[in-house]
Amino acid sequence: MRLVILGGGGFRVPLVHRALVAAGWVDELVLHDVAADRLARIRDVLVGGPRVTATTDLDEALRGADFVFSAIRVGGLAGRAADEGIAHAHGVLGQETAGAGGVAYGLRTVPVARDIARRIARLAPEAWTVNFTNPAGLVTEAMAEHLGPRVIGICDSPVGLCRRVAHALGLDADDDVTFDYSGLNHLGWLQGVHRDGEDLLPRLLADPEALGSFEEGRLFGVEWLQALGAIPNEYLHYYYDTREALGDDRGAFLLRQQQRFYDGEADWESTRLEREATYMKQERDSLDGGGYEHVALRLMHAIAFDTRETLILNVRNGSTLSCVDADAVVEVPCEVDGGGARPIAGRPLPDHAAGLVMSVKAVERLVLAGTRAAALKAFALHPLVDSVSTARSLLDAYVARHPELAYLS
Numbered sequence: 001m002r003l004v005i006l007g008g009g010g011f012r013v014p015l016v017h018r019a020l021v022a023a024g025w026v027d028e029l030v031l032h033d034v035a036a037d038r039l040a041r042i043r044d045v046l047v048g049g050p051r052v053t054a055t056t057d058l059d060e061a062l063r064g065a066d067f068v069f070s071a072i073r074v075g076g077l078a079g080r081a082a083d084e085g086i087a088h089a090h091g092v093l094g095q096e097t098a099g100a101g102g103v104a105y106g107l108r109t110v111p112v113a114r115d116i117a118r119r120i121a122r123l124a125p126e127a128w129t130v131n132f133t134n135p136a137g138l139v140t141e142a143m144a145e146h147l148g149p150r151v152i153g154i155c156d157s158p159v160g161l162c163r164r165v166a167h168a169l170g171l172d173a174d175d176d177v178t179f180d181y182s183g184l185n186h187l188g189w190l191q192g193v194h195r196d197g198e199d200l201l202p203r204l205l206a207d208p209e210a211l212g213s214f215e216e217g218r219l220f221g222v223e224w225l226q227a228l229g230a231i232p233n234e235y236l237h238y239y240y241d242t243r244e245a246l247g248d249d250r251g252a253f254l255l256r257q258q259q260r261f262y263d264g265e266a267d268w269e270s271t272r273l274e275r276e277a278t279y280m281k282q283e284r285d286s287l288d289g290g291g292y293e294h295v296a297l298r299l300m301h302a303i304a305f306d307t308r309e310t311l312i313l314n315v316r317n318g319s320t321l322s323c324v325d326a327d328a329v330v331e332v333p334c335e336v337d338g339g340g341a342r343p344i345a346g347r348p349l350p351d352h353a354a355g356l357v358m359s360v361k362a363v364e365r366l367v368l369a370g371t372r373a374a375a376l377k378a379f380a381l382h383p384l385v386d387s388v389s390t391a392r393s394l395l396d397a398y399v400a401r402h403p404e405l406a407y408l409s
Contacts, residue, residue: 130296177195
């Protein structure tokens with residue numbers, strides 16, 4: 001089985017490789033990256049497991065692929081740091097998937113993702129594409145224009161949330177539990193935890209000590225979770241606590257930290273441990289996302305071997321969420337087998353959540369439109385940007401900083 005990783009010089013690729021070694025059923029791994037030096041540095045870290053080749057030729061990488069993991073970062077971490085810095089200079093949130101930073105990143109990434117999708121459709125039409133590239137829902141929707149249901153987006157945030165909630169309820173991995181989670185990528189809510197026909201979430205919400213025992217409880221506070229009647233994805237912090245989150249400079253930190261690894265000044269393992277120890281440090285005590293590489297391998301195994309899995313994924317909506325149209329990519333539980341992923345309908349979102357989903361999806365659609373007028377509207381209409389004049393200044397600053405945005409000039 002041939003697995004291709006686009007963005008193969010990325011820092012987290014060794015985590016995927018470790019999972020592949022443990023799984024043992026992938027026999028060929030192809031790493032592709034536009035940066036040959038980063039590709040070589042990551043290739044040197046990988047030991048054992050499937051046969052590994054590395055190339056900067058995208059078409060060569062894609063030919064004969066059974067699965068493609070898309071984990072690109074257009075503009076690199078320097079681009080993310082610039083996105084966040086420009087937003088902060090304008091007094092608005094700059095996180096890479098939320099607010100101005102997310103819009104800028106999407107505008108840079110969508111044209112590249114579309115080109116990749118066209119090439120996959122031409123060179124490996126039977127391949128399944130698993131998209132990790134952020135903003136994951138937006139990029140998956142762009143790639144689906146050419147790949148249809150054969151592209152599926154993943155994120156480890158919902159997995160980590162469900163695991164932490166289950167632990168707080170005293171449940172373990174052997175319990176037959178289903179999670180009622182829905183929304184968009186980095187914009188979802190857990191509204192139910194069902195076992196044997198009973199929803200256990202109200203029990204958790206009624207227990208302040210249990211609510212405060214895990215990251216989301218500490219991040220959002222017991223009173224707010226009880227008021228919501230649901231547990232939000234950690235990224236809702238940027239919407240619910242915008243003022244407190246304005247100083248987030250994660251991109252600049254990662255750029256400085258990972259550059260030491262790529263320059264040969266630090267080994268991969270110590271750099272990874274430092275990264276995890278400081279992950280969202282200002283909001284959370286530890287990193288416990290469940291590992292996106294494990295989610296990806298479970299998805300890949302279910303499709304390749306026609307076994308049944310239930311996973312929270314980014315897929316075409318159909319009729320799953322009534323607040324967005326059928327073609328919108330949403331993040332919901334899905335049944336997965338050899339035929340792909342099919343969304344499972346859950347409880348309708350409450351008005352406040354549905355309104356936010358509709359607003360952010362409208363912004364994503366403007367990013368997909370790919371014109372200057374649409375980009376201006378995307379910045380101005382995002383819930384985390386508060387004025388049209390600020391939006392216009394943001395757009396001009398991003399276009400000036402990023403050569404990839406010349407098409408918006």
